Amino acid sequence: MNYRSLVLSAFLLISIGLYPQKKEFEEVLSEYKICNWKDNKQAAVALTFDDWTPGHPAIVVPELQKRDMVATFNIFISTVKDWEPLRKAANLGNEMANHSATHPHLNNDSLYKKEVLEPKEKIEKEVGYPVFTFAYPYGE
Numbered sequence: 001m002n003y004r005s006l007v008l009s010a011f012l013l014i015s016i017g018l019y020p021q022k023k024e025f026e027e028v029l030s031e032y033k034i035c036n037w038k039d040n041k042q043a044a045v046a047l048t049f050d051d052w053t054p055g056h057p058a059i060v061v062p063e064l065q066k067r068d069m070v071a072t073f074n075i076f077i078s079t080v081k082d083w084e085p086l087r088k089a090a091n092l093g094n095e096m097a098n099h100s101a102t103h104p105h106l107n108n109d110s111l112y113k114k115e116v117l118e119p120k121e122k123i124e125k126e127v128g129y130p131v132f133t134f135a136y137p138y139g140e
C-alpha cells in the first residue's frame with residue numbers, strides 16, 4: 001500500500017465513522033418537519049413601509065411594538081436627519097432596508113454607486129448590521 005492509498009483509506013474510514021448511516025438520518029429527520037412558515041402557520045404577511053416618513057417612528061413603530069410585530073422600513077437616506085429613531089426601530093427587530101439616497105428614477109446604471117451602494121453602506125454604518133434588501137423607487 002503506497003502513501004496515497006493509505007491516506008485515501010484513512011479518509012474513507014474516518015468519513016464512514018463520522019457520518020451517520022441512512023437509517024440514522026431518517027430517524028433524525030423524522031423529528032423535524034419542513035414547513036413554509038414559522039410554527040407551521042398557513043400563511044405569512046410582510047409589512048413594508050417606504051420612505052421613513054415622520055409617522056413611521058412616531059406612530060407605526062410603537063403600534064407594531066404594541067402588537068409584537070415587526071416590519072421592513074425602506075429608507076431613502078437624504079431625508080434622514082436623526083438616525084436615533086431609526087436605530088431604535090432596528091433594535092426592536094424591524095428591518096431597515098435601502099430605498100436609495102435621493103429617491104430618483106433609477107433608469108440607468110450610472111446611478112448605482114450614489115443611489116444603491118452608498119446608501120446601503122450608510123444605513124449599515126448607522127444601524128450596525130448588514131442591509132440585504134433594496135426597494136427601488138417608483139418600481140424602476
Ligand SMILES: [Zn+2]
Nearest residue numbers: 050051103137
Ligand atoms: Zn419611495
